[in-house]
Amino acid sequence: MPPRHSSSTSASSRRKPTASKVSKVAPEEALRTWFRKNATGLPWRNADLDSKRDPYAVWISETMLQQTQVSTVRDYFVRWMKRFPTVEKLAKADEAEVFRYWQGLGYYSRAKNILKTAKLIAEAGGKFPETRKELEALPGIGAYTAGAILSLALHKREAILDGNLVRIFSRLYEISFLPTGKKESEAYWNYARTWADAPKGYMHNEALMELGRTTCKPRNPLCASCPLAGTCRSYRNGRVAEFPPTRRRLQKDWHGTVLIIESADGKILAANGGQAFLEGQLSLPHFESARMSTAGLPAKAEAYVNADDVESITECGSFRHNITVHKMECDVLHVRLNKSSMSRTLPSTYSWVPKAKASETFANSFSLKALECLADRADKA
Ligand code: SF4
Numbered sequence: 224m225p226p227r228h229s230s231s232t233s234a235s236s237r238r239k240p241t242a243s244k245v246s247k248v249a250p251e252e253a254l255r256t257w258f259r260k261n262a263t264g265l266p267w268r269n270a271d272l273d274s275k276r277d278p279y280a281v282w283i284s285e286t287m288l289q290q291t292q293v294s295t296v297r298d299y300f301v302r303w304m305k306r307f308p309t310v311e312k313l314a315k316a317d318e319a320e321v322f323r324y325w326q327g328l329g330y331y332s333r334a335k336n337i338l339k340t341a342k343l344i345a346e347a348g349g350k351f352p353e354t355r356k357e358l359e360a361l362p363g364i365g366a367y368t369a370g371a372i373l374s375l376a377l378h379k380r381e382a383i384l385d386g387n388l389v390r391i392f393s394r395l396y397e398i399s400f401l402p403t404g405k406k407e408s409e410a411y412w413n414y415a416r417t418w419a420d421a422p423k424g425y426m427h428n429e430a431l432m433e434l435g436r437t438t439c440k441p442r443n444p445l446c447a448s449c450p451l452a453g454t455c456r457s458y459r460n461g462r463v464a465e466f467p468p469t470r471r472r473l474q475k476d477w478h479g480t481v482l483i484i485e486s487a488d489g490k491i492l493a494a495n496g497g498q499a500f501l502e503g504q505l506s507l508p509h510f511e512s513a514r515m516s517t518a519g520l521p522a523k524a525e526a527y528v529n530a531d532d533v534e535s536i537t538e539c540g541s542f543r544h545n546i547t548v549h550k551m552e553c554d555v556l557h558v559r560l561n562k563s564s565m566s567r568t569l570p571s572t573y574s575w576v577p578k579a580k581a582s583e584t585f586a587n588s589f590s591l592k593a594l595e596c597l598a599d600r601a602d603k604a
Contacts, residue, residue, distance in 0.1 A: 387435025
């Protein structure tokens with residue numbers, strides 16, 4: 224694993240610490256002392272850091288904080304708690320209103336799951352489950368959120384693990400792998416458990432999250448002011464820049480065909496799901512295919528169109544695109560039908576969109592690039 228470029232790390236984290244800078248206090252105590260002095264005032268955090276909290280508020284704040292900055296979540300959380308102060312009030316809301324209060328935080332599936340879970344908890348009497356197993360059985364509550372509810376709200380000795388803690392543990396213990404597989408993930412969870420399963424473990428969890436956000440940052444960690452500098456292996460060894468290791472994304476080549484199927488009445492066939500990529504989004508039908516396989520109607524295209532209904536097939540060139548780890552090259556085929564869009568009953572995952580509105584309708588660049596190929600082909604014709 225090559226070291227990261229040094230520009231991402233501050234001079235203090237590259238230098239080996241001198242003996243005088245190394246604290247002799249136990250790391251747990253150093254962390255708690257630091258947190259009591261430095262804890263940011265947040266609307267979901269009690270002024271008394273040792274008091275238990277409302278599990279509902281912890282659940283909402285932690286769900287909002289997934290993939291979203293603290294500064295953004297503050298106002299959303301306050302507004303939400305004003306409108307839905309309890310799980311029972313939330314359970315009675317309709318989905319459209321919940322979405323309105325979530326609008327801007329993205330990932331609407333989280334809001335959907337929050338409502339589903341609120342209904343289940345309200346139906347069961349309004350009390351939050353107090354075991355990890357029961358919590359993780361609820362929609363949208365995973366290992367991290369369950370740990371946060373049990374630990375931060377109820378002060379149970381339950382671990383949490385998020386990106387901040389992974390970064391800290393990797394640097395603290397010089398862990399040279401990421402929690403990508405089961406075994407690797409378990410190694411990180413074991414470290415998380417040692418911090419959580421201790422007197423005032425709830426405070427260790429919250430303090431570590433705060434430390435990751437403010438001090439042990441992805442770039443330029445502020446090691447000189449870190450309460451764990453005395454026990455941090457990578458800091459002691461001048462190797463902070465090497466941890467956590469960089470995530471290596473293996474690129475996979477993918478070659479496919481995108482179909483622009485146009486009906487006789489000027490509509491384009493759109494798929495919603497069931498495709499190789501873009502699950503949950505409206506996209507042009509596409510499938511994996513061999514290079515240069517676009518002469519005539521490919522066999523796989525017959526899943527979308529009857530060969531007898533085809534008026535013409537035009538090759539419109541190809542485009543390159545990347546989705547997740549896939550480096551894609553896609554041929555674009557324009558298939559004109561001799562039938563109108565009304566002549567065929569479609570499964571619910573397909574719909575027809577007016578050709579003139581196609582570029583407004585497809586919200587993903589994959590489909591838009593295919594439409595551009597068609598437009599370029601028409602210009603050249
Ligand atoms: S844990 Fe502290 S000392 Fe170690 S890398 Fe992070 S900020 Fe630096």
